[in-house]
Amino acid sequence: xxxxxxxxxxxxxxxxxxxxxxxxxxxxxxxxxxxxxxxxxxxxxxxxxxxxxxxxxxxxxxxxxxxxxxxxxxxxxxxxxxxxxxxxxxxxxxxxxxxxxxxxxxxxxxxxxxxxxxxxxxxxxxxxxxxxxxxxxxxxxxxxxxxxxxxxxxxxxxxxxxxxxxxxxxxxxxxxxxxxxxxxxxxxxxxxxxxxxxxxxxxxxxxxxxxxxxxxxxxxxxxxxxxxxxxxxxxxxxxxxxxxxxxxxxxxxxxxxxxxxxxxxxxxxxxxxxxxxxxxxxxxxxxxxxxxxxxxxxxxxxxxxxxxxxxxxxxxxxxxxxxxxxxxxxxxxxxxxxxxxxxxxxxxxxxxxxxxxxxxxxxxxxxxxxxxxxxxxx
Amino acid sequence: xxxxxxxxxxxxxxxxxxxxxxxxxxxxxxxxxxxxxxxxxxxxxxxxxxxxxxxxxxxxxxxxxxxxxxxxxxxxxxxxxxxxxxx
Ligand code: SF4
Ligand code: SF4
Numbered sequence: 001x002x003x004x005x006x007x008x009x010x011x012x013x014x015x016x017x018x019x020x021x022x023x024x025x026x027x028x029x030x031x032x033x034x035x036x037x038x039x040x041x042x043x044x045x046x047x048x049x050x051x052x053x054x055x056x057x058x059x060x061x062x063x064x065x066x067x068x069x070x071x072x073x074x075x076x077x078x079x080x081x082x083x084x085x086x087x088x089x090x091x092x093x094x095x096x097x098x099x100x101x102x103x104x105x106x107x108x109x110x111x112x113x114x115x116x117x118x119x120x121x122x123x124x125x126x127x128x129x130x131x132x133x134x135x136x137x138x139x140x141x142x143x144x145x146x147x148x149x150x151x152x153x154x155x156x157x158x159x160x161x162x163x164x165x166x167x168x169x170x171x172x173x174x175x176x177x178x179x180x181x182x183x184x185x186x187x188x189x190x191x192x193x194x195x196x197x198x199x200x201x202x203x204x205x206x207x208x209x210x211x212x213x214x215x216x217x218x219x220x221x222x223x224x225x226x227x228x229x230x231x232x233x234x235x236x237x238x239x240x241x242x243x244x245x246x247x248x249x250x251x252x253x254x255x256x257x258x259x260x261x262x263x264x265x266x267x268x269x270x271x272x273x274x275x276x277x278x279x280x281x282x283x284x285x286x287x288x289x290x291x292x293x294x295x296x297x298x299x300x301x302x303x304x305x306x307x308x309x310x311x312x313x314x315x316x317x318x319x320x321x322x323x324x325x326x327x328x329x330x331x332x333x334x335x336x337x338x339x340x341x342x343x344x345x346x347x348x349x350x351x352x353x354x355x356x357x358x359x360x361x362x363x364x365x366x367x368x369x370x371x372x373x374x375x376x377x378x
Numbered sequence: 379x380x381x382x383x384x385x386x387x388x389x390x391x392x393x394x395x396x397x398x399x400x401x402x403x404x405x406x407x408x409x410x411x412x413x414x415x416x417x418x419x420x421x422x423x424x425x426x427x428x429x430x431x432x433x434x435x436x437x438x439x440x441x442x443x444x445x446x447x448x449x450x451x452x453x454x455x456x457x458x459x460x461x462x463x464x465x
Contacts, residue, residue, distance in 0.1 A: 002397060011396050013408065059396030062408055089390055089403035114388055114405040153388025155405045181388065182405055228386075228460045 003059075005289060009298065011059030012255035012288055015088075016066060016267060017048065019076070020259050023069040024097045026132030027120065028364035029159055029194035029201055032068065033270050037372035041260040045075040047280060049082050051257055054284035056086040060255070063088040066267075068259065071098040077110050084111025091116060093157075096143040097136060104146045115147050116155040116184075122170040126163065132366050144178045155182040160211070161201040162354070163361055168214040172231065176222075180229055185215065187236040191268035191322055193367045200359035202350060208239060238347055242312070243319025243335035250297035250321065255288060263287045265294055268322045272331050297321055297331075304332055306340045379446075381464045383431075383453055384424035389461060391419045402461060418452050422462060428453065 002010045021036040033039070043051070052063070063083050070076060071094055083090040092107065096117045104115070117140055120130035124137035131137075148154050156175050158164070164171075168185070175183045187208075188194045188201050203211070215233045222229055237244050247254045247266045256264040261279040264270055276293040277286075288294055296302070300313055307318040318324075319335020327336045328343045336343040365371050385391060390403045391411075400416035402409045411419065417439070421431040432446045439445070456462045 013397075059394070061394055061397075061401060061403060062406065064406070087392065089408070091406055113390065113403070116405065151387055153386075153405050230460070 007289075007298075009289060010252065012055065012253065013060055014062045014064070014254045015052075015055040015060040016064040016254065016256040017051065017079075018066050018068065018256060018258050018267065019048070019070045019073045019079075020068040022072045023067055023095070023367075024072075024133065025069070025095050025136065026366040026368045027130060027159070027193070028197045028366050029161060029188045029192075030367040031189070031192045031194065031268055032367065033192055033268075034196060034375035035372055036068075036367075037369040039258075039260050042073075043257075043259065043261045043280070045078060047261065048075075048079055051261075051279050051284060052079070052082055052086060052088070055255065056088060058285060058288065061087075061089060062091070064091045064093055066093040069095055069098060071103070077106055080107055080112045081110040089113050094118070095131070095136070096140040097133070099139075099143045099146075101146045104143070104150045104152075108150050108152065112152075114153055114155060116157055117144050117147065118157040118159065119171075120159065121164045122158075122167045122174045126167075129361050130163065132368070141178070144180075148179050153181045154179060155184065156180045157184040157186060160185050160187040160203070162203040162207060162357065163201075165203045165207045165211045168211045169218060172215070172218045176227070176229060182230045182232065184232045184234065186232075186234040189236075190238070191271070191326070193365065195326055197364045198350065199353055199357055200361075200364045202236070202238060202354040202357070204354045204357070205239060205351060206355075208235070237320075237323075237337045238350055240337055241339040243316050243323070243337040245316045246320035246323075246335075249317045251288070251294040252298075255284070263291075263293075265297075266322070271322060272325055274331070302332060304334075306338075306342075307334045310340065379429040379432075380427050382424065382427045383422050383456075383462045383464055385419075385422060386460055386463050391422075404461075414448065415452060418449055419456075424465075 004010045020042055021032055021039060070092060080090060090113050092112055092115045094117060119127060119140055121127040127137040128134050158171050190198045194201060215231060219231050251265045254266060256267045257279055258264060262276050263279055264276055274293055274296055277291040303318055307313050319337055321331045323335050324333040325331035327346045334341040336346050388404060392401060394401050397410060400411045402411060421434055432449050435445050
């Protein structure tokens with residue numbers, strides 16, 4: 001059994017360090033807050049080192065460096081070395097833009113365990129259109145190869161939406177050619193920019209069904225050939241009747257630290273009308289165990305009906321708080337993905353809209369500082 | 379038995395004091411290991427072959443009796459999960 005305190009709260013085993021919101025790309029499904037450009041403060045190197053030390057002491061073993069694009073932080077090699085020294089398994093989550101062969105090697109020597117490169121599509125045209133950058137695809141391919149050559153496990157991530165969901169086989173065969181160990185085909189989750197762009201991103205039920213079939217066929221082939229490449233297909237919860245057990249429960253395993261030091265139970269929780277603590281004024285331990293923000297949705301006392309009297313509440317914890325907030329205006333509500341939710345019609349409406357959507361890539365709102373300014377809160 | 383198991387590249391076996399357990403870490407994942415899995419993986423160093431691993435474990439745990447079957451079963455499973463490779 002995992003050690004827990006008197007309140008039944010276990011340690012944060014996963015720490016996600018969002019080093020910066022700066023990023024050269026403009027993915028329209030970016031999970032960063034819409035008003036990211038308003039938050040320019042970033043923790044210093046010393047502050048990050050202190051966060052890493054405190055997290056490790058509390059039991060965190062998995063560490064993600066993400067963003068924005070973490071490569072824009074000049075102190076990344078230093079943070080990687082510190083992470084290795086502390087005993088973390090460290091993951092760099094990058095678009096590959098700004099990476100070089102020399103950096104790939106230097107990070108490995110500093111002790112980085114794994115680099116995940118995200119792609120936008122299996123061909124340059126679509127990839128670059130979605131990323132909002134003309135040279136992105138070639139660079140990503142080159143870096144995927146460099147990562148393999150340096151001896152890292154290769155993990156490729158594709159965010160899937162209605163404009164690339166027809167490419168499943170092409171995407172998987174590209175990954176096979178590159179020698180990937182793990183492939184994540186992650187359909188968009190609708191937070192941040194993706195929520196704003198949902199109509200233009202969400203696949204139709206028919207598209208999804210075809211894609212699932214393609215993935216399953218490919219998986220069978222891989223199994224038959226004894227390939228070690230693992231395919232992870234994250235299907236969109238908008239097509240489920242039960243919500244996901246979001247983050248394995250609020251404040252149960254995951255601790256995210258945003259660029260400015262705000263500590264969050266998940267990377268999109270910033271959009272909730274809850275006050276979250278900051279690592280520059282409070283210890284990570286008291287943030288995790290004692291802060292009102294982290295205790296807000298622990299346990300099930302906070303649940304209204306239908307979750308309160310539901311026998312599945314221990315399984316899905318009522319779903320995702322961010323989704324409840326975005327779709328119903330009240331984060332306490334059952335996640336509308338659940339067909340017991342009185343707001344499930346919002347999900348059904350989104351599915352119907354996806355059947356008839358006509359928006360092209362040019363109609364999406366791209367994630368950049370100009371567009372972000374439209375969402376500033378005064 | 380003459381083959382040598384090693385951890386798949388990118389996989390790391392380590393002791394986690396807070397969890398009071400050995401774990402296997404890999405890209406964005408972690409498995410908590412039970413005592414027997416930990417005892418076996420602790421001997422997997424990419425140098426020793428299966429026979430040597432069995433001998434060392436039998437020496438360490440004399441009360442456990444012959445261990446070849448248990449070790450092979452576990453390694454079989456670990457191979458299937460792609461945690462280890464054989465060379
Ligand atoms: S999703 Fe795209 S735009 Fe957002 S941080 Fe990642 S690479 Fe940058
Ligand atoms: S009613 Fe609430 S607890 Fe029950 S299945 Fe739906 S979301 Fe989960």
